[in-house]
Amino acid sequence: MQDPSAAPVVIVSNRGPLSFVTEAGRPVPRRGSGGLVSGLAPLVESGRASWIAAAMSEADRAAARPDGVATGEGLQVRLAEFDADLQRRYYDEVSNSTLWFTHHGLFDRVRAPAYDADWRASWDAYRRVNEVFADLVVEHAPAGATVLVQDYHLTLVAAAARGRRDDISFVHFHHTPFAGPSDLEVLPPEVRAELLEGLLAHDTCGFHTERWATNYRDCVRRFIGTDAATFASTLNSDLQDLRHVASGPACIRAGAELDQLVGDRMLIARVDRMELSKNIVRGFDAYGRLLERRRDLHGRVVFVAACYPSRLGVADYRRYRDEVVAAAESVNQRFGNPRWRPVELAEDDDFPRSVALLQRYDVLVVNPIRDGLNLVAKEGPALNVRDGSLLLSTEAGSHSELAPAVDSVFPFDLEATADAMERALDRDPAARSRLAGELRELVARRTPADWLSDQLAAAGEVAH
Ligand code: G6P
DSSP states (O other): OOOTTTSOEEEEOSSOSEEEEEETTEEEEEEOOSHHHHHHHHHHHTTSEEEEEEOOSHHHHHHTTTTSEEEETTEEEEEEOOOHHHHIIIIIIIIIIIIHHHHHTOOOTTTOOOOOHHHHHHHHHHHHHHHHHHHHHHHHOOTTOEEEEESGGGTTHHHHHTTTOTTOEEEEEEOSOOOOHHHHTTSOHHHHHHHHHHHHTSSEEEESSHHHHHHHHHHHHHHTOSOOOEEEOOOOOOHHHHHHHHTSHHHHHHHHHHHHHHTTSEEEEEEEESOGGGOHHHHHHHHHHHHHHOGGGTTTEEEEEEEEOOOTTSHHHHHHHHHHHHHHHHHHHHHOBTTBOSEEEEOSOOHHHHHHHHHHOSEEEEOOSSBSOOSHHHHHHHHOSSOOEEEEETTBTTHHHHGGGSEEEOTTOHHHHHHHHHHHHHOOHHHHHHHHHHHHHHHTSOOHHHHHHHHHHHHHHHOO
16 A cells, blocks of 8 residues: 555545536536635645545536536536435435434434434435445545545445455544434444444544544444544634635625624624524524623624525424524514614625624624534634634534633523623723734644645554
8 A cells, every 4th residue: 555645535525625506507616615625625636636525406417417527616526426315315314314413412302313214214325325435436546545535424435445445545534523422322223333333444533623533432432342543633724715705805895794784883793504503593592681681782782693594405404594583583673773783694605795704703603502613713713803702612623722712601501601792792902802812823723734634644544
């Protein structure tokens, strides 16, 4: 086997670096945002890495015809195509409704999960999709490649490819939290074992923090009875990429609109997918409690929440969207008046506007129930120009890195969250500047390239 730190690389993920939209009947590429793409794209552009992902839409499928490879924005991605039923079962039912809930501790165990023959058909579909990805790896990975498998959708790829290409090293990276043994107990025993055996088929598994790595090792020890190889490596966004967006015309326009909206009020902000784990409703409830006790803040603060719909194929997400809208509305009805709307909820996914919001906040709210990392908690401090404060959940992976310079909150405690918002809004300029400076320093410590080299180094350490 060649040295993995110099070997060709194959990235395997559910969502690829490009997504296509249909314009005038043709698929038009859009480059995905976030650390994963900005971290890995240079390797793909240089020709050293190739990428395999799932086609997520009709436009993606059209872009990949006829040979399964889609190109755009200097990138090339091989897209695996699945029929609608297989896709729904693998992505909506197993990945997002079962595994995501398990790893984030989201189940209300009185009502869910409830396994039946239909769910088992979905697990078969999940296994089938993983096998298709494995077939593509076996067929297309260059000799001696290091294959970097990303996230909970694809835990069984290495197990399905093993024995057919012994020249390949496999590294798995979980971007979500990993459930501890008591949370993993909600999976059917045979599924739990298959999942853990699937992960063990990799040379090593990576996580954003040691906390999730420990959970995984504990699960393997408890349910399989062996030790597991792990590494912890945190991802950061590409700050140059973000600053490029920040200096672009769309962001400047969005910033001017935001200035108009906010005026000389203080700005509380959040940027999230409408995602159950993000705890958006409790965030608005806590803000309501703050407005209840601090009449002097009425008219002097506004909470701008850029929260865009996500995974609408799943009923729980559709319901959650309605709950988020209702929670924002309730604060507005209780406290608003013709001259002041306390919450502005923006539901369209507008990246330049999100960047503008991150530049301008006084308080950024990141209060997830549990989160593998949370990149917004790093992007915000890097972009912010007002010495804003960061309110951060102790359950976000990034908390372990940023704790010394944030207002930590236990995400289920409404009063404590309101206290933290209050403390941040009242902070004097000198303390704001000191904390913001510390945060900027903490988030600039690593680049996406560091995360990538950690994965390759992890493959190297276990290579034989
Ligand atoms: C998280 C997961 C990713 C996923 C992303 C967006 O960050 O770790 O794997 O791609 O959410 O979710 P989606 O289901 O829209 O791809």
